Amino acid sequence: MTISIVTRPRRNRVSESMRNLVRENSLSTSDLIMPLFVIEGQNQKQPVESMPGVDRLSSDLVVEKCKELYDLQIPAVVLFPALDDSKKDPSAKESANESGLYHSTLRAVKEAVPGITLITDVAMDPYSSDGHDGVVNEKGEIVNDETLPILAKMAVSQARSGADIIAPSDMMDGRVGYIREALDAEGFMNVGIMAYSAKYASAYYGPFRDALDSAPKHGDKKTYQMDPANVKEAQREVLLDLEEGADVVMVKPGLPYLDVVRAVSEVSDVPVAVYNVSGEYAMVKAAGLKGWIDYEKVVLETLTAFKRAGADMILSYHAVEAALWLNQ
Ligand code: PBG
DSSP states (O other): OOOOOSOOGGGGGSSHHHHHHHOOOOOOGGGEEEEEEEESSSSOEEEOTTSTTOEEEEHHHHHHHHHHHHHTTOOEEEEEEOOOGGGOBTTOGGGGOTTSHHHHHHHHHHHHOTTSEEEEEEOSGGGBTTOOSSEEOTTSOEEHHHHHHHHHHHHHHHHHTTOSEEEEOSOOTTHHHHHHHHHHHTTOTTSEEEEEEEEBOOGGGHHHHHHHTOOOSSSOSTTTSBOTTOSHHHHHHHHHHHHTTOSEEEEESOGGGHHHHHHHHHHOSSOEEEEEOHHHHHHHHHHHHHTSSOHHHHHHHHHHHHHHHTOSEEEETTHHHHHHHHHO
């Protein structure tokens, strides 16, 4: 039998080639950014227990991994340092130590793989004995303005060690403009800023804090990271960061915040990044290892969903695996 309807959307899905022709969004390796965790030592590889398949790597192995990323045509890497408690203090002094682990790793990567875009993290938490992204005062408050010079010094020192893009993940007010000015004053006008503009106070960061042992020693991050219930506030944060000179704005976490990615992409005139964070990776990886989902298909579907929501680039611990599948 045939019913009389003129419009049959299924006509555009009849074959693989037809589906290829009408596809609205596509995922490619050039959309991906791989986060890596750096540790002290030589030839050291320490698994992150809550992120199966992800290791903390010593500098030499980070360099090897960056060569692999570059060969896979993943354009960028973002590095995070996992430091011993003895290197942490209330003012995050180690964060601007140009002969320390982080900066020497930056130089090693830049020398070995000059073509890769090297993104650095700016925030106090990996270096702070308080485990907060900003300075903590006697009352236990995270103080905004006192934090800015520390962030700016960190950013300039990273630029000096070869960073191409500075990514402030701290959520202090005014830090994008403050860092921009500091970079320009030192002649780093070509070093970009990827602002974590809409970063939420999220429980999805748990495995990352395990990886860096960077969980707050007291309190939470709710006075600087955003309330998960808000979306207009994300647009406001983005507009402020754009005024302050951000080159890329970011939404984080990713999967539970696709509406925020959409809202941000509507107001941003610069590219939008999304961070597919550690807890999102852990959930999908765990279900994949259990055999409860088809891991490869779920990962590619998830990454494509970020593109559909309006993201131009995706930070993801799945990046290497995804690139291997996409390049097949
Ligand atoms: C902190 C920072 C965090 C992440 C990136 N930078 C965690 C936090 O704010 O506590 C999380 C990334 C992830 O979960 O993958 N500056």
